[in-house]
Amino acid sequence: MLPSTSRQIVLASRPSGRPVPDNFRLEEVPVPRAPAGGLLLRVLYLSLDPYMRGRMDAAKSYAAAVEVGHVMVGESVSEVVESNHADYKVGDIVLAHTGWRDYAPSDGTRLRKLDPSLAPLTTGLGVLGMPGFTAWSGLHLIGKPKAGETVVVAAASGPVGSLVGQLAQMVGARAVGIAGGAKKCEYVKDELGFDAVIDHRSSDFADALAAACPRGIDVYFENVGGAIWDAVLPLLNTFARVPVCGLIAQYNGPSGNTAQDRLPRTMREILSKSLTLRGFINYEFADEHYPAFLDAVSKGIADGRIRYREDITDGLENAPAAFMGMLDGKNFGKAIVRVGG
Template sequence: MNSPDIPQNRRIVLASRPSGAPTPSNFRLECVPVPKMGAGQVLLRTLWLSLDPYMRGRMSAAPSYALPVAVGDVMVGGTVARVEQSGLEGFSPGDIVLSYDGWQDYALSDGSGLTILPAGMSHPSRALGVLGMPGFTAWYGLLKIGAPIAGETVVVAAASGPVGAVVGQLAKLHGATVVGVAGGAEKCRRVREELGFDTCLDHRAPDFAAQLAAACPKGIDVYFESVGGKVFDVVLPLLNTFARVPVCGLIAHYNDGLYDNKDAVQASDRLPAFMGQILIRRLRVQGFIIMDHYSELYAEFLHDMQPLVEDGRIRVFEDVVDGLENAPQAFIGMLEGKNQGKLLVKVSS
C-alpha cells in the first residue's frame, strides 16, 4: 500500500510478452512514488502520450532495430510533458517539452533528447503527430525515397493513419494522383472527403484487388508501404517500371511472427519471383526508420511542414483517449485498425 500523502506515479509496464496480438494481460498498471529529482535533472509531468504501431515490436524479444522493452519495464513512447521542477539550466517549471518518457505520469530527465516547444503553441500534441515522428516519416519516405512527380500515381496504405494521411496530402501537393487504402467505409469516406485524396478503397471489400486495378489505370508509381500482408500482395502486380516502394512499417505482420518467419502460410516461396519483378520492373524497395534521419533532416522537414499545417493545406485527424489507464486498450485497438487518426492519450491537462 502506498501512502496517500506521497505523490504517486502511475506507470504501465510490460507484464509479459505477447504471443500474437497483445492482450490487456500483457500490461500492468503500477503505482510508485514520483521519482525524486537530483542535480542536473528535470521532473516532467506527462501531458500527452503518443501510441504508435512500432511499440508492438518493442514488446517482442525478437531482434529488431531497437532493443526490446524488458518485462517489468515501463512501456516506451513519445510524450509531450510539462516541466514540474528543474535543476537543469535552460529549463523552467511550466516549459512544455517533447520527450520520450513512456507510458507514465512522471519521469526524470537529464535533458538529453528533450526539445522545448514554443510557449503558447496552440496544439502541442501535434509535436507527436503531423509535426513529429509520423509526419516526418511521411515526409521523408514520400519525398526522399518515393519522389513522386506530377501525374504519377501514388498508393498509400493505412491512408487515414497519422503517416498515411500526410503522405497522401503531400503527394497531392506534388501533383500526383493519390489512391488511399484503409479499413472500413467511414475511414475511406473521411480520407476522400476531408483529406482530399482522389479516392480511397476499403481493403476489406471482397473485390478490393479489382477496385485497386480500376483506380490505377496507369499502374502504380509509388506505393507507400506501412502495412504489408494482403494489401502489398494486391499492389505488387500493379507496380510500374521504375516504381518506388518506401517501407516504413508492416503493421499487418507485427502480430504474426513475420520477423522470425515462424508463421509463413503460403504454400510456395514468392521471394525469387519478387526479386525477378524488382529486376524486370527496375523497382526500388527501400526500408527506413525515421529515427536515423532526425539530425540530418528534421529541421528541413519542420521548415516545409509547419506552414502547410498552419494554413490548412495539410489536415490531420487526432483520436484522443482520456486517461493513462486506457492506453493498453487503445493500443490493442490501434493494431486492429480501430483508430481514425493519430492516436493520443491525454494523460494530464
C-alpha cells in the same frame, strides 16, 4: 505540490501473437525527483504507435526490446515540473521519451521544446512529430514523387498515411489511399481530398485498386504488408519506388494469408521491373532534414493544404486497450492518450 505516488504501465509478459490485457500491468510507485543536472517531467499526452508492438518482443531489431517488468516505451508531450538544468525552466513544454507513466525523470537529452502558441500540443506527437516526419522523409527522400505520377499509400486515414497523400498532391502527384471501412474511406476522399480511395475490406479490393490506378503505381508507401502488398505488387511500374515504413499486418505473427511466402514473387518483380524497396527508420534523416519538414508541414497546416485527425483516449489506465485497438485498426487518426492534460 507534487503527489506522493505516480502510475506506470509495465510489460508484464511478452505477447504471443496479438497483445492481450495480461501483457500489461498498471503499477503505483513513488514520484521520482529531478536528477542532478536534470528534470522531472509530468506527462500530459502519450503517443501510441505501431513500433511499440515490436518492442514487446525479445527478437533483435533496430532498437532494444522492453524488458519484462520495465515501463513500456513511448514518446510524450510533457511539462517540466522540477528543473536542475540551465536550458529548461518549470512550466516548459517538451517532447520527451518518458514511456507510459505519469511522471518521468530526464537528464535533459533527447528533448525538444514545444511552443503552445504555434500549434496544439498534441501535434507534436502526430502531424508535426515523429509520424509526420516519417511521412515527409519517406515520401520525399525515398519515394521522390514527380508531378503526374501515381502515389499509393496504405493505412491512408492514419497519421502517416494521411500526410503522405496530401504531400504527394502538393508536388502534383495523384494520391490514391487504401483504408478500412466506409467511414475512413469517406474521410480520406472527402476531407483529405485524395484523388481516389479503396476499401481493403471489400471483396473486389484488388480489382478496385487496379481500376483506381490505370497508369500503374510509381510510388507505394508501405505501412501494412500482407494482402495489400499482394494487390499492389503487380501494379508497380518499372522503376517504382517503395518506402517501407511499417508492416502492421504482420506485427502479431503469421496468421491466415500473412503466413504465405511472398518473397519469390516479390524478388521476381524487383528484378524484372527495376524496383527500389527501401526500409527506413525516420530518425536516420532527422539531423539533416527535420527543420525542412517542420517548416513545410507547419506552413501547409497554416494555409489549409494539410489536415490531420487525432484519436484521443482519456486516462493512462486505458492505454493498453487503446494500443491493442490501434493494432486492429480501431483508431481513427493519430492514437494519443491524455494522461495529465
